[in-house]
Amino acid sequence: MQRAVTSKQQRLAVPCLLLLLTLCSLLSISTGPLSIDPLQALGSLLDTLTPANLSTLAPHERLIIENVRLPRTLLAMATGALLAMCGAVMQGLFRNPLADPGIIGVSSGAALGAAVCLVLLPAAPTFAVPVSAFVFGLGTTVLIYRLASHNGSTSVPLLLLAGVAIAALAGAGIGLLNYIASDTALRDLSLWQMGAIAGATWPYTLLSLAAALGLFVLFRRDARSLDALLLGESEARHLGIDTQGLKRRLVILCALGVGIAVAATGIIGFIGLVVPHLVRMVSGAAHHKLLVQSALAGALLLALADILARSLIAPAEMPVGLVTALLGAPFFVFLLIKQRHKLG
Amino acid sequence: MLKITELGFGMPSRPVLSAIDFTLEQGKVYGLLGPNGAGKSTLLKLLCRELTPATGKIELDGIALNLWSRQELACRLGVLPQHAKLDFPFQVAEVVAMGAFPLSLSSQAIAAEVSHCLAQVGLNGFEERDYGKLSGGERQRVQLARVLLQLSQTDRGILLLDEPTSALDLAHQHRVLQLARNLARERNFIVVAVLHCLNLAAEYCDGIHILDNGRLKLSGGPKACLTPEQINAVWHYQPSRFVADDGRTLLF
Structure with a gap:
């Protein structure tokens, strides 16, 4: 059990996260093979919104900001927010702090859906990929939930084991698709599996931003119900909550969020697990705070991971999924050690 | 008023409860007693609609329990579980405030009710303590x-207590x-408590219902029900x- 927190920490959390997110976005826009002064980058962005001529950047530098760095930064933030919110909701839904879209196999299912679309339906329109990722993500979520639930309660060991099995099955499916894929599709698939934000385009960025905002609003409506669900399903029902409807709704929304995130960026692990934990340490477990701060912290963490991904081995780039795994895996081990008396 | 008529639960070949008949009146405390496995917890779950009866019916104020809307029932009926495990860091005030879910109260009113x-x-003063x-x-x-906060807006509440004294010291x-x-006395509540301590039941309950092997063995006042002969039976x-x-008689 983590400690409850002071109201001063809670009050400062959101302003601090917003400030850090602003600084991080400027850093992200100015970092890359072509280094751009952060203030000039900010001026260039303001120039696109107002008639004022604040920036002296060359046209090609403006072009890089508008078509490469800005969508990439926003995509990293939207995906980070999506994964962190879905992680927070899944942990509430399963009443277990170790639940995560990656660990319970939902990301793998969504990746299989995206891979099926890419390899088997190369002529499909752009938006077919997130739709396919969503359908497979939803199918995986429902399957795992059914496997792990019995008599209205969800067994966590069963949940994790079912997640391992489904992830292995999805991995085999992706492997098979790798085997039969064309060279172009194979390259895209490989990038996906490691998680990549480098290829950000405005359509995916806008879709991810819209999904992050939409899910934030919808999740927030269920924040109090999620709090009550942590007491237990029976207790939540006694409080007048339609727990079956709540679970169904949240599972679909999580699958939608993870499906879109995976379609846009591939498998990026540990954000959904690590971020809600960090936020709970600062702001406690009440979902109306947890969701907003997880969204902001998830956006910040993935944007920072993306900056590291393109800086650590510059001029080459690392897939951002590798960076989050390198940071997140040790943290997950730390959580397991800390909670092993409860899990063992 | 809660009226239970010919209530049964379980498979016909292996009933967990059968032919349960009694009425619970507002303003009284009832003890639900019986040996382990007698069906007390199952009956409590039927009373709070957690389980659906196989036979018979339960009526609250003359309306079948399953016809009450979720929210209306939650404002009238509260359940204290035997154990409530929370693996997440909540402050005490946040846990208590969860009781306000079915109510339409402002955040200031909730904060005042939490303290009350x-x-x-x-x-008193535990609001910011760590529940864990x-x-x-x-x-x-x-x-x-x-649960008290959940029932704070009704004067005809029903409070179901599942072994409420199991983790408590004597005082x-x-x-x-x-x-x-x-x-029960001041706000006209019906209180139903599953109890194992017969002396507590004798001291605080107005009515006793003793279950044995899924059947209602005995109903009545504490003095009539809790005799050494009945207990032995x-x-x-x-x-x-x-x-x-x-002058009180205690049983050990």
Whole structure:
């Protein structure tokens, strides 16, 4: 059990996260093979919104900001927010702090859906990929939930084991698709599996931003119900909550969020697990705070991971999924050690 | 008023409960007693709609329990669980405030009710304490405060207590049951408590229902039901009698 927190920490959390997110976005826009002064980058962005001529950047530098760095930064933030919110909701839904879209196999299912679309339906329109990722993500979520639930309660060991099995099955499916894929599709698939934000385009960025905002609003409506669900399903029902409807709704929304995130960026692990934990340490477990701060912290963490991904081995780039795994895996081990008396 | 008619639960070949008939009146405390496996918890789950009866019916104020809307029922009927495990870091005030879910209260009104309900269970000033660091007894009282908040807007509440004294020390066992009795007397509540301590049942309950092997063995006042002969017939144990200084008869 983590400690409850002071109201001063809670009050400062959101302003601090917003400030850090602003600084991080400027850093992200100015970092890359072509280094751009952060203030000039900010001026260039303001120039696109107002008639004022604040920036002296060359046209090609403006072009890089508008078509490469800005969508990439926003995509990293939207995906980070999506994964962190879905992680927070899944942990509430399963009443277990170790639940995560990656660990319970939902990301793998969504990746299989995206891979099926890419390899088997190369002529499909752009938006077919997130739709396919969503359908497979939803199918995986429902399957795992059914496997792990019995008599209205969800067994966590069963949940994790079912997640391992489904992830292995999805991995085999992706492997098979790798085997039969064309060279172009194979390259895209490989990038996906490691998680990549480098290829950000405005359509995916806008879709991810819209999904992050939409899910934030919808999740927030269920924040109090999620709090009550942590007491237990029976207790939540006694409080007048339609727990079956709540679970169904949240599972679909999580699958939608993870499906879109995976379609846009591939498998990026540990954000959904690590971020809600960090936020709970600062702001406690009440979902109306947890969701907003997880969204902001998830956006910040993935944007920072993306900056590291393109800086650590510059001029080459690392897939951002590798960076989050390198940071997140040790943290997950730390959580397991800390909670092993409860899990063992 | 809660009216239970010909209530049965379980498979016809292996019923868990059968032919249960009794009425619970507002303003009274009832003890639900019986040996382990007698069907007490199952009956409590049927009373709070957690389970659906196989036969018979339960009516609240003349309306079948399954016809009440979720929210209306939650404002009238609260359940104190035997254990409430929370693996997440909540403050005590946040846990108690969860009881306000079915109510339409402003955040200021909820904060005031939280303090009032915590004071009722003897936890004044616990609002910002970490729920996870409380003792088992303190957690149970926090849960009771949550249920009291849930029922704070009704004067005809129904409070179902599943072994409410199991984690409490001697003084708090009495305080919780005194509180239950006050709710019945002053706010016209029906209180139903699953109890194992017969002396507590004798002291605080207006009516006793003893279950044995899924059937209602005995109903009535504590004096009539809790005699050594009846106890021996149900629990197969001959209790010793002890007369206290104040004249009460205690059974051990």
